[in-house]
Amino acid sequence: MPIKKQKQVNLKTFTGLSLGLLGFLLPLFFQFDGLSYAGHIALGIFLMAAVFWMFETIPIYSTSMLVIFLQITLLSQQGLLYSETQLPEAAPVHQSGNEWLVPAGAIQDGKVLVIQDARKYKPLEVNVLETGEMTRVESADISTDTRLVADTRHKLVGYTPPGFSVFFGTLANPIIILFLGGFMLAGASVKYNLDKNLTNVLLKPFGQKPMFIILGLMIVTATLSAFMSNTATTAMMMTVAIPIAVQVSKEDKFRIILALSIPIAANIGGMATPIGTPPNAIVIANLAQQGINIAFGSWVSLMLPLTVLLLFIAWTTMRILYPPTLESFKLSLKGSFDKSLKAKILYALFGLTVLLWFTEAQHGIPSSMVAFLPIVGLTVTSVMKQEDIRSLPWEVLWLVAGGIALGISMENTGLAMWLVSSISWDAFPQLLLLLVFGFVALMLSNFLSNTVTATLLIPLAVSMGTSGIAGEGFSLVITSLVIGSACNMAMLLPISTPPNAIAMSTGFIKTPDMVKVGIIIGLVGIVAVLVLSQLYWPLIMN
């Protein structure tokens, strides 16, 4: 059996590898109309990354690293393709009056490109009188000093290569620092058992009735996962749930609810704050690049109603599908808060950071600046030591950074624009457009990493917004939020999210149980998001 498994893995790796390379090379052999030279390169990187992310040919964070590597080598000002490049010059030949002869290659859609320096040009509209190898044009703005771009298909046309530091810089993007701050707080909480002890305190008021205990578990899980990783939260809550499950007989469906409620709540809870889960980072970073900043508190007020609603729907659904037979049982909640000085420093910093995050409107300090408070505070006081810092999930930061970097290239090479411009979107009603985006995100994200799905889709939404291609009433923020939410609502299968995989591994549930509840959450969730996007989100944003 192990040998067969090995073969399947090899086949999958091989398929992924060859498709990825094919995707990378494809744009080199095909010329796509309306896509710049740099856009072709970006398309190659995009296709390869998409394939590698989908097949997990290499770990998803290393795909991100590869994306950044290809960008600095191929798309940066100092890279292989652009370091020596200058725009090819052509001098117009004077005929008579305002009439000039220019090479045919210098004209594109009735425009010539006037060179300003080695890498910059300005389009100039001309009157094309007669086409030929040398085209006769008429313009009052051309003189004998004018230099035109000889070839409008040149790689510098339609693309100004940024310095390589722009791509590296994604790793220090404010959203990455915000996440790092969140990681530090979460890491320290695990180290000093703050998460466990909070759970014990928060669960007490929920009594002994099975469905209320479940409600309690879900609320606590969602709250913690809004600040900690969904995975770590799920694993921690499972240590609470397993002793309960052991008390219940194997046939009792209560075990199913117990094992399902926690990953569902963890997935949903991640939506509530910017640092809850990485897809949020992709949304925020892409919007920030368009000059739209979403404060920590505004994000929460946008997303909290959705979170609460989805939790309630999930709870009700499970209650109907798997009615518990137990009357009541005891929950043994052990443990007490660590009262050492270091633990107290953690509690204080945690409280202060969250307070500052929520009060950005009052003091105006951006949340990523606030996030540096726990980073510095926890290390200066040795609450987090070298080995603790090493154990932070750095690969998640690389994953997100690669996603942000890919978004930059999709935007500035015109690739994203080219991808969305092939369809006439203004024929679509706005609501249908949101539905399509939401549904595609939900479907993809059930099979791919949530972060990857957001990375692939959000730049498309952004370019629809910036280009105005989507017609009246298109809101960039709302569309991005719909995609982001849909990514987080995907919890159909054990492979959909790490929390699902954890729940599945306990053996308390079978895949059909997860699918049943997952479908309901996904579909109801999409509808709920659309309703919020029309009625509630516009209110908050204005």
Add this chain to the structure above:
Amino acid sequence: MSDIYIVCVEDEPQVLDVVIRDLAKLEDVFPIEVAHSADEARELIKEIKEEGNKIGLAICDHIMPGDKGVDLMIEMQKDPFTEHTRKVLLTGQAGLEETIEAVNKAKLNRYIAKPWKPQQIVEVAVDELTTYVIEQEKELLQYMAVLDQERLQEAIRSKGYV
């Protein structure tokens, strides 16, 4: 993906049968191999190593024809391939001195005295294998169904990833 083996070394076939029967519920995840003497065990370890698999747990009798169980365990402790293997001595006749040697030189993890209760050997095996996978393995989910779930979840929590 390599497999993690349980190796049982015991010269009496009846005892070996009982051990295997007791551990049957682990066999889906942790294949069990048996040896009747220290020499056979060495062969077996070599084979498992050559196939690219690992040994998570060795349950070993002490009194056997040829080399004694404690000697085999000391050898395993010195070999990097079996250094991290959890080692359990299952015996009725090991003297104090040999037991001390096993603890000090073979880093013996458990001692089960004969006769034992079926539940006891399963508990020991589950506990030791849980320790082994937490220390040695990255992917813990696949062991959740048969090992100590609480400890595995706790390990995932502190690692922060699955």
